[in-house]
Amino acid sequence: MRLFKLTFATIFRRKAWAICLFAVLVIPFVLPMISSASEKPVLVQPARIQAAWGTLFVCTMVWGFFAASRLGESNSRSGTGEYFRTTGMSATRQLFEIWLALFCYIVPLALIAAGICLFTAAPGDSSEKAMWWTLNLQYLTLFLLVFAPLLALACALSSRFGGITGFCATFFITIYGLYGVGYLDSMLKLEANSALQAIWLYSPQYRFADLTQRLYFKTGALSGEVFANMVLYFTAILAIHAGISRLCFRTSSNA
């Protein structure tokens, strides 16, 4: 696990994680003050939930993907990857260790966001407590399941095509999966188009993993069947991304 330790220490020394940690910890408490919740105290909790998960999404998509791209690029360009190759560490192992180091920073951020929802924005009615815990754990699971392979993808793409390509491609895929497919769906409901329909059908529907609305409308936890389907769906996408990442990742720029 030498590359893991090295990457973990590198990320730690770059200090950008501290900004994300600060944002995830502070923004959920500060942002509601400038929303309409300042006039209506009953809206503080929904505003806090939205801010907590919104900040987490932004931090992961901006800092997480950027860090992954930078690590992937520097691993192949600086000769680090080549050095570890000579010590017998395979490309897949290198990708896994770099990914794991970065993932170790994302998981606490996600846990903090879920914790803020659980402890500072829980519904007052005690009968809703169990639902609240289940829903937050479901959200946490889906979030990590969606973003874990995307971090690896950003890392792998940038090791081959450069940091900008790795970051932009991953960012675009995520935004498209979160919001683009929803708009495409509305357009297709108005006017059918078989080509677009096929594209839509085989697009990653990350919007299912965004449970923020269920939290702030207190719609209740996902039913067992739907949650199992979602886990299956995102695990399948994880497998695809893992495959693509393995294919794309390379340890040196001229290999």
Place this chain on the structure above:
Amino acid sequence: MKTNPNIISIALIGVGVAGFAFASRPLVKNKDIDVPLNVLGINRSPYGEVFAMAMQGPIDTFFHATESKAHSCDVPATCQHQTTEPKQEPASGKHTAPDDRLRHFIDGMGAGLVERTNPTAASEAHKFFLRRGIEDKLRFAYNLDPGHYGNYNAYHFFLTEPELGTRPELTPTAAKLAEETITYCLSRRDDPRLALTAAAAAGNVIELMFSDRHVNPGNPRFSTGQMRSLLDVSDQAIALFSGICQEWTEQGLWENLSALRLMEIEERSRFVYKIRESQGKAIALLEITPFSYGVENPADAWRTTRDLKTDPFGYGVVPGRKSPKPDTGNAENLSRKSQGSSQSGRNTASLSE
């Protein structure tokens, strides 16, 4: 001679700051170059129209959204409204093609995502939050394409329906919305659909004036003359629609539209014609019996000829373009007044002033 590079940098910054301070003041104060916020120029652009369409369900879905069953017209025998056929959901074992199965799977997750499993009813605060969200979306879609029939009507409906709206200044907002829509739509001659939207906006304002007679039977705020002037706007829009349709036929532009769009235009034009005709009759009745507000209220007679369930009761409105203003003054005056009144009494406050 060797110059200190810092001095050059500091001089550059100093000159820049001075120039910036000197030049920015007239620019900021110049009203002519003050443009409304419009990211990438998307609002009112052809791309905006496409995005707005994506946010907009079919007209029937909206107009009949409040009904629990299929919509009922006054003349069901001749009703030609397009009703959405319920999709025949295949039995679970029949999804044989991989595409079908995947679609069913994705649809299932989509349904599960919005399914309410919490047995506790949503609180008032949450309902308010939801309504605010809807209103923001409707306004966003309207800004993208103010000439879109559905965008305008959906937003108008929302603003004038007291059970739904969340903003205190409903009355002037709806009036300003109608006025803006009419001005925008009548200034555009590239698409007949915009003229239909203008006619619908004029019809909505007349409808609100009828509602005012319901609320203030003894002292209506709007005269039949004001209604007539709006009816003229409606006629003007309908004439513009016919004119542009003629041009499109001559230039063969209809072929660019899909069958669904054509059907939509046909349906909307039929609807606008019907509304215009009914409102004309109702105003004529009001002119004959201006103080009859019982069961035989002409406005009621007009109501019964409609198949819309979008009756916005309780809001007077400032007439739109080309119409005399009511005594209370323009929309800004009304806005100030209604802001002064308490939020809880907003329904009656703006009307009683």
